[in-house]
Amino acid sequence: MAKKGSGQNQAEENYLNESRRNFFKQSSLLTALAVTPPAFLKAAEEGLDEKAAGYFEKMPLAIQINGVNHDLSVEPRTTLLDLIREQLALPGTKKGCDHGQCGACTVHVNGNRVLSCLTLAVTAEGKKVTTIEGLADGEKLHPMQEAFIKYDGFQCGYCTPGQIMSGIACIREGHANSDDEIREYMSGNICRCGAYPNIVKAIADVKKGGQTL
Amino acid sequence: MATHQYLGGQPDEALDRVDGRQKVTGAAKYSVDDILPGLTYAVLVESTIAKGHIKKIDTKKAQSAPGVLAIIYHGNAPAIPGYETGGNPAKPPTGGEPFRVFQNTQIYFAGQPIAIVIADTYERAIYAATLVETEYNKDDQRTDIEGNKDKAVVPKGPRYADYIRGEADAYKNSVIKIEAEYIIPVEVHNPMELHATTAFWDGEDKVTVFDKTQGVKSTQRSIMDAFKLKEQNVQVNTDFVGGGFGSGLRTWPHVIAAVLAAKKINKPVKLVLTRPQMFTMVGYRPYSWQKISLGATRDGVLTGLTHEAISETSTYEEFTDRTVDISKVMYACPNVNTRYKIVALDKSTPTWMRGPGEATGAYALECAIDELSYAVNLDPLELRIRNHADVDPVRNLPWSSKYLKECYQKGAEAIGWNKRNPKPNSMQEGEWQLGYGMGAGNFNANRGRATVKATLLADGSLVLQSAVSDSGPGTATTMTSIASNVFGLSPGKITFELGDSSLPPGPTQGGSTTTSTLGSAVHDVCVALQQKMAELVTIQGSLLQGAKPENLHFEKGYITLKTDASKKVAYADVVKQTGSSQLEVTKDSQAGDERNKYSIYSFAVHFVQVQVHRLTGVVRIKKVVTVADAGKIINEKTAASQLMGGVVSGIGMALMEDAVMDHRFGRYVNNNLADYHVPVSADVPDIKALFIDKPDPFINPIGSKGLGEIANVGFAAAVANAVYHATGKRIRTLPITPDKLLR
């Protein structure tokens, strides 16, 4: 699990975070360089060493993704979506709008469905993330994945990872008690191909099956 | 290339999608899902004015930002050879000259790409792009069609000349007259996948591109033409496409920009458009003003039909649509005339959007027909039947097949059309007014040209290959179905490979022609392969020697004799007999002259029940029945999904889609998915998608017409007509939002 667990004193953690950056700030040749963007720009203008500059920008991140622990170094501005797609080569989660307006980027963080495009990766410190790639058990598909195939709950397939992650959570949250409730609680996942009726059927079928997801 | 093999255990009629597993596990790779070593990230800088010139672009600050590898703009853009010779590299399907990216300082539309910034991370590229400083000489732009209709012109070319059959404007002398104007605002495709391109060069003259396109070969051609490269040196990979709906029918300037960027820095470059850029850089359904004038007898027989339309295009290309064509063939009316004009505005060029002109025109026509039905006090269904065109009234040719009357009947029954109270504003449920409406449509069913290669392997399995894409309809699945039936092999032993420009040439996926075109090619190549196998097994010394080829039966991987089923040869053994590891046939397939003898169209009818809230004006779709005559239905599952998908796009068109521009600036104000509304799950009830499923005997060997677009042609009218029936209010400007019902 993550190196920094909940057991660790939070203030100490803050101090460490704060001072890690301060340390980097102070310890290099570029003593005068503060890590605020205008100063950064100035540094860039003066043609200072980019690699050293890069060093300043990142923060440690301990995160578990699909059961695998990672110790990473990320810029605070990196979203969870871009982290998993670009840096961890998990392209199953899709970018549809990058502004929390379509649901294609839905993943589970500690079991809850959230939008990874509006989640700063650093805020997922110590958390468990599940993406579409983490659902199947080897060759054996998750019941929701099977239901989507059975009911043809997709066409182009682009929104599908988000729909499936959302559908699973919808059942877990207790919001799949009727077709109308499923429709309402799945309205945060846009499907331009219009596969909605089949998506609803797939989720209703899995709910009926009664398995714990 | 994408390789699809059927893994399920269903009967042939309703195959699960062969790419289903890939899609539900996240394994399906779209255009930017491959992380290539050394990948760099590109971001476009856009013009903030709609018309004028760039006075100055200052990239100094941006250039010094961390991680920036290059910035290309008109001041330093490397030559694009195809541009220099004055050709049209990214050939527009319509008139004019395509916009040449980074070639000069002229601004044609707000959002025009004026620079591309490439950096080593996505975040750095975005940040650096914000540092590019641009000054403009701004001109006053014209983006509002309503204020510029007087500048509309008839598009060039014989297609768009005014059409007259019989007497023009005959409605003026009719006993019963309907004249009504209809407006559809700009709509944007907004497929879920953002348009994107990953490109990398190998030396000076070879390039590989992962691109989001609906036409693998046509994108290859565009890149070849732009950079003057040989076909074998341009590789386009399009394994999966996250929806197109028309936005991927041509190669847009951003693709050329990405390829150019990759050339400049000699590293792989990934360019992903932002969602707002999806409103200006990949086309849109243009705004349309239409006027339908109908003349009829008191019995509702049409005596005159005039369809006028004005739509928009850019100042640099002439985009045209078949907006008024539907009025020419939909009904038997002796006097029909059409007038179609376009206005050049300071916007980017539109393109076809699902249903294109037919969907636009059908909204107006089918609403007007509905208005007529009330004027003559006739059931709207009966009115349509009364004016049914038994032959093509434009060409005076028989239809290859037309089961529109069956569609009417089947649909009316399914929705309970006759149970409704025909009077408008007569049915309530609490505060909700209930209404029923219908709308019909047709769509030209074409067959294009395609080549498919079939390879029978030593284990008796079949591989089919063609350079085609699949943006959602289920190309590989449908082809597997066809091959399974024609070739006599279980679907689990068939693999369909697509999405690779080096495969035999396939069609662009558009105009509802893929099944007809590619399916016919699959049919033809399977037949050709069987012929080859027949020759092999009947010659002297072979397994069924002496048998006549017409006596052979191909089924479930075995060739048997029709007269003696005990004599059978496994496909695998036929391959073995050749002494090589596989048996190949490549077949080129295209239409014959059937189009000279028959008019070939798909037809559909949509029936809708709506509820309209008396106080708030909210419209809810409660029931939908859609019946399509699309010829033989190859795979029920994917076909039903196509039809449903069309209906959902029709719900969007009818009730909510509207790309709003602030004409003071020539810029969209709702260019995002929160403010531009496409239907969400709660907007969509259960949809009854029904088919006549009778093969067309003439269009092609498989009897399939087109389905993708007939699915939404006429739907918006069905909704508008239902709203009228519910409330007595006729809304002629889409979308039908609550405020329009409050007036």
Added chain:
Amino acid sequence: MINFDYVRVSTIKAAVDAIVKDNNSLWLAGGTNLVDLMKKGVMTPQKLVDINNLPLKEIKKEGNKLIIGALALNSTVADNELVRKEQPLLALAVQAGASAQLRNMATVGGNMMQRTRCPYFYNTDMPCNKREPGTGCGALKGFNRMHAIFTDTEKCIAVHPSDMSVGLVALDATVLLSGPRGDRRIPFQNFHRLPGNLPQKDNTLERGELIVAVEIPENKLNKHVHYLKVRDRTSYAFALVSAAVAVDLEGSTIKDIRLALGGVAHKPWRLTEVENFLKGKAATEVNYKQAAALAIRGAKGFGLNNFKLKLAPNTLVEALKTATGKS
């Protein structure tokens, strides 16, 4: 986005101190609005102070007050048994907002703090007095279909988009704050502002004041409630107009009532005068219509939103009917 600094804090004091000492810093809770605005370049803090570890997530009853911690998630509030039993109007209002995923990320405090979605505010190339005072109001003569019909200035006609806030203002909530100068309580009605001469200020917080909780007093208005949100599509869209209604019905007489509108002003719009009109009156459509006419007094359309002058009263009538029709 610029590559901002990021720190985490776990006490209110640390949170307040971090903001006070650095003028270019902002608190980060759920981030669903802030991260969005930062991507658009509308808000450009150079430092984010992550407050998600603060102990402000509890929902509890203290005496006769329901106290909801500022960091409680929207989805938690909507599904909470106590909230549903005691203040069901609040649950309905929260549920009507955004999407399930967003409600799983967004906090109560963040929901109150969210900025307007006016397209001129959101686009840094457009004139907007809220984002850049003095540049003008793009919506005034532009696309104002979603905008206010009650305003105290033509400098800004933006609406506050929060559904939850409409519920809270109706229920006489109190906002509990903690800041550099100590703790403070603000009646919810006074938390959000009208634009006046400072359109850039959405609310009455002073810099460094952190929302720690909202407090809702017990009431007898939980049997007949409704939140009606009228929008351009069935779900996942901002309100054209919304109405929050809670009634204490005695037989068919309105003993007590709370009313508020959303989508009509720079702040959630409490209808005190209308409430006073309806108290003691019969729960009939005739009375509702009169009340609605009262509610719309002083409203003004700016062109594309003129329909709200009809939609707002109609929505109120419908919400009243639904609330009192339910037992």
